[in-house]
Amino acid sequence: MTVDGKGTIAEAVAVRDGRIAAIGDAAGLAAWRGPETKVVDVGGKTVLPGFIDSHSHMAGMAEVEALHINVHAPPLKSGKEIIATLKEKTKGLPKGAWIIGQGTYNQIMPTREALDKAFPDNPVRLIWSAHDSMINHAAAVAMGLTKDYPDPKDGMGRYERTKTGEVMIIRDAPAPWPKLRTLTPEELKEGVRTIMTDFYLKKGVTTVSDYAAPLTVRAYQELKDEGRLPVRVSLNFFVRDYKRLVGNRLPGLLESGARTGLGDEWLQLGALKFAADGVWGTTAYTYRPHWNGSGTTWMPDNYGGTNFTQEELSDQILQGHKAGWQIHVHANGDRAQDMALNAFEAAQAAAPRPDARHRIEHFGHFLTQDPERTEARLDRMVKGGVIPSPQVAFLWRLTDVNVREPDVKFFALKTMIDKGMHPAGGVDTIGTQNFATAPMFSISRAIRRDTKYGTVVQPEEAISVMDAIRMFTIWGAEANFMEKDRGSLEVGKLADMVVLSQDPLTATPDQLPGIEAAMTIIDGKVAYQKP
Template sequence: MTEERKKEALLLAQEELFSYGLTTSMDAGSGVEDIQQMKDLYESGDLKIRLYVMVDSGPDAEAYYEKGPEVGLYDNRLTMNCIKFYTDGSLGARSAWMLEEYSDRAGHFGNSRHTYDEFYELIKAARDNGFQVATHAIGDAANKQVVDIYEKVLSENPLEDHRYRIEHFQVATLEDIQRIADLGIIPAMQSVHATSDKNMAEDRVGSERIKGAYAWRKVLNTGNIIVNGSDANVELVNPYHGLYAAVTRAGRDGEPVGGWYPEECMTREEALRSFTIWAAYGQFEDKIKGSLEEGKLADFVVIDRDYMTCPSSDIKDILPLTTVVGGEVVYTKDNSNVTVVFQGDKMVFDSAPVLENGTTYVLAKNLFVSLGVEFTYDEVNNKYYVNNGSSKIEIDAKDGVYVPLRAAAESLGYKINWYQSSMSVSIGK
């Protein structure tokens, strides 16, 4: 990819992030050349989002060890104060490093990236050069190695406020959940991972180890915090998916009803803090952002519903109306057409929905395909017939191609919620 294409991609990413109400993004690993491109775009005034960039380990980290951390560049918009490391792979690929063999693959323990001594030297170098550290660790063996070495490095050369991080902390022993709290280590746990992995995680680790997997309530009950995020592009960048997953522990399809291990849910306030003030704390930036307080940066989003009181099923469908960074409006939602949201995603229609006398009409074929139902059109009677399991539902059509959204969705067992401020409809169970 050319330098110009890379810069274009950065600006398109910024536009996407602003559309979700995101004012700061954590870049979980970039090199010197990529960081210079960011600097060029800040200097030109094109890049406005705030970035907390983790520097890749290896040669890029060595380059930063020579010059030291860069903090709060371009009016607190760009910081390189953290080095990113990896200790294992992923649970889905069975490359997460486990203390005991995988429950669904005998004799297999996953993959370790470093020996104990190798990883110790890496973390010690970052510590000696004044950098925060953040380490990708999924399996319980990987997490134990990270905690052991963080503890060793900090005991040798104590830091009063180190804010060392473990990225993901997906499967851990109950002992290590307590140890990270005692040591002041921050777990950065992306809540969407639990709902994405719920159909395979217990197969991988079994019924005992799952008790320490995606264990948000156990972590919070130790007095620790959780730094949340999307882990894009592994997951979608939409933060409301993460808030929804944290509160419900259900997939965007609402399954399982009641949530997957619901005793590990966060409260709505905890989930919100994990995306705001706790996330800022994990970047050493909680004194300047992460909450709406006098003297802090004017970074905020206006959303279309009350997150604290709306139906939990609708959290994933939240739409930003306005995004503000540093007092500047950087995004405003276009309300010229009705937006229809299903399972946290905007439905795509070949023609825009029509709002007529308080009724929203949408293209029938797009609606029914999105909902996954079979349908036929009776041109003589201007009706659609929809197969809903064992029954066939009859829906009057408008102009042969449109159907009334509420009537159609409710006849199929869905609930409809209208949000006037965003001119949007949430379809849910």
Template sequence: TLFAMTATADHVFYNGNVLPFCNERSNEKYSFIAVGQDKIIALGSGDDFKAYVVEGETKLHDLEGCTVLPGFIESHNHFNAVANQWGWLDLGITQCNTIPEVLSKIKNAAEELAQQPIQDDKPLPWIKCVGFDDTLISECRDLVKEEIDEVSGNFPVWIWHPSLHRAYVNSKALEIAGIDEKVENPEGGGIFVRNSEGKLTGQMEEMAAYQKVYVHLNKTLDMSTKRADMWETGKYFASKGITTVHDLFVGPMLYNLYRNAFAAHTADNPFPIRVTVYTPPHWKDRPETTGFDPLFLRFGGTKLFADGSIQCHTACCLEPYHDVPDAKGNLLFSEEQLGGVVENLHKIGRQIAVHCNGDGAIEAFIAAVIRANELHPRDDHRHRIEHCQMVTPEQLKKMKQAGICASFFVGHVFFWGDRHKNIFLGPERSQRISPLNSAVENGIKFGLHSDCPVTPVNPLHSVWIAATRKTKTNDVLGSDEKITVEQALRAYTIDAAYLNFEDHLKGSLEVGKLADLVVLSKDPLSVPIDEIPTIEIKQTIVGGRRIC
């Protein structure tokens, strides 16, 4: 048994299969874990747990042979967007197979809104939609504003592409935003898509463009009413075994979601999970702290975007796309601009998390970090490449030498792998997306993530993807890049904590660390690999407190 300073536990979880995932003792197992004042005070086996029990004070929890792991850490998602999108109209492939079905759902939503009273002093309500994917719908094409206009009445319409790098709107939305045919594509890689006649289609690529419309949608949201949605989102993430999330891109306006949610946070009624918020570079007056319990809400580094999405052909690649031979995508900023931002942030000691899907963007960021560190040396910056889809073997070596970590969007293999192979990247290049085994061989610390709401948040499913490399059609994409189940679990626990400078607090079950645990019905290291996604989350515990 590993002893701590105090011998009295608030909670003891016993009769289990406790896997600590410690750096030094990764193969050890225990049968009990004792918790006091939200931290782990002991791990051990057999009846030794009784030494920590005080009758009337210690609560005993029989694990009945279940497996206990460190709580999962979702190292890249958009938690605030999930909460913000509760109740939005789902136009995904499980709901709509054809564009007429999509338009029918929008028409029904418009007719329902038309039955509600509209206040003259309030902005028009929006029809807010998610999930439309041009490569999955039967017609295999994008929406255009004219067809949305026909079914939306006088209401503005917003439709997210699953990538969140593309949006479709109707004419009313453009009118509210003050956008007409004279609009020019903005700096930062934004594109207002036009048809063959040079007319706007209502399709917008990348934040620099769609933000000009989205800001008007956000004005119709009452942030104060979103508190319940934020708490429910926390419970939903906890139901998947997640105890910490990294919310990657929260500006000052969206941070109000957290302010309102955490106004209800108390020591006796804490927020369901822990959150680290990464903020954009334009939030220059970001406070030093959140003003709330830093164990539950803290600021992380600065989030940058170097390129866009592979599915939208806006990821910056070194070689052309398979289906569009004259396109390679572009950096959202010039290499000089990217280098300047990276240098300034690196110089002031800020961690940088940069969105890079294409190998061209990855190359530019690695070069920027190397240069910044030559000018302003830092021993342990832990700058991160987010998604890191198309990183090359040579780039992985450079990342290791430069001290750059990664958070891999491994779900691409399953959700888009077949389309990467057949459409976007081709049969050869697609085999190399999310090269996890190569990252392991190069000694790179990395996490895995869902990028929720881009794909559903489900760590055990992501672990299975990482270990099998199976696509939706059961094809195996890049067999050489499989990793072991243990390695994948580490990417959701101790290694994900490392990405966020929190490996001294969480990510493994060790005395003195936070008592953030997930209790599983079966041991993912022992069951047949294809059973891993079906393992039940029995309990999620944050700071010794059961959340679900």
């Protein structure tokens, strides 16, 4: 399946010097065989362009896999099972030692009372996502988060408290977290390499667009120099994440003269990223108050918040835009998305770039059915060439309460595609759903629209198998300025391919989630083969 503009289905591909030399029928390509040619017969299995993940956090995954306790629910079924798992994994831990549990968005967690009873002598932090954490009483005491500790000021983020006023849940807010063990530079390098191999290469992913911290960049460069980089990487930089937490890196990046595209086929610079708001149901910046049931807890008249004023965001984006950078803006809420569009349009007006390809990360996850504003927002994106970057893998985590939220389209892929957009596929896990890094997991969700509870969500937003594949191939390439080199199997492009265990075009919906990568090919060489 070439995924070219004509939807060509071919029988064979010839590779020379890491690039595709010819593609077509097997008989016609026989002339390309020479005495040194290696012929790989995949036995009629389906071959696709190597998958592209457009939104990943490799170092975060490495830290979580190495240092956190997995408390995902499912497979765990209750707060009681989570506590039992934590106890089993921390046998012999001394008093006062921290315990970190990693879950996923909106999953069930133990009550604060149960957590306090189970761990009276050890501080515990249970993480839903990079945005939300629950802490027990021992952790609140260790951090000084008493009833007298002031609420966060300016921008987004909040503390949720017990009846006595002690901090219980931290949502997108700064907190005096203790300095716990992190991975050494060498451990990080090997951890990132393991993540790239086990969670991406073995899933058929040949290119990852990663949000990389400086130490991770060093790890990538060393791995490349050593010839041990498992997949190709595009490096994206957080310019300023949550106010007060991560400093503004923009001046240094602009002064360097670097910009999007610098590098080679294995390691290149991608985009600058700004986090405008938080997550739906708690801290996303919205026009309407969050619905009671959309998040793990609820408070009335909650419109979320933002890290920037419009002036701040527009100024930062203009500077990056003028310097030749692609810009990514994390914006879950409709109001934050409008802020991003305002900034993009102002930047284009001040310094026109016909092909900037700026992106809104998470656009389309929760599309409010607010006809006037929503239609205008979609039209502005199409007109401005702004790319939506949704993570449909997270549809899986919706609960049967979440999906009842009125006036919302969930993961509205068909709506965006019908408008002419090319959404880019990505997973966006920092330990939240590491099992979902296989693109076939997301492709299955885009077609089946099913949650972890088996509920089918708004089947009218389901898309075709081919469009779901395009999200992780040619549309992913377009979203990262890579379509000249990858994303489809065409002459002159990089010979990056994935061989699937079953043809997704003929598979039934029930068979789709079981399709695996049987082989991954990078530069024309077999980089992974399933035993």
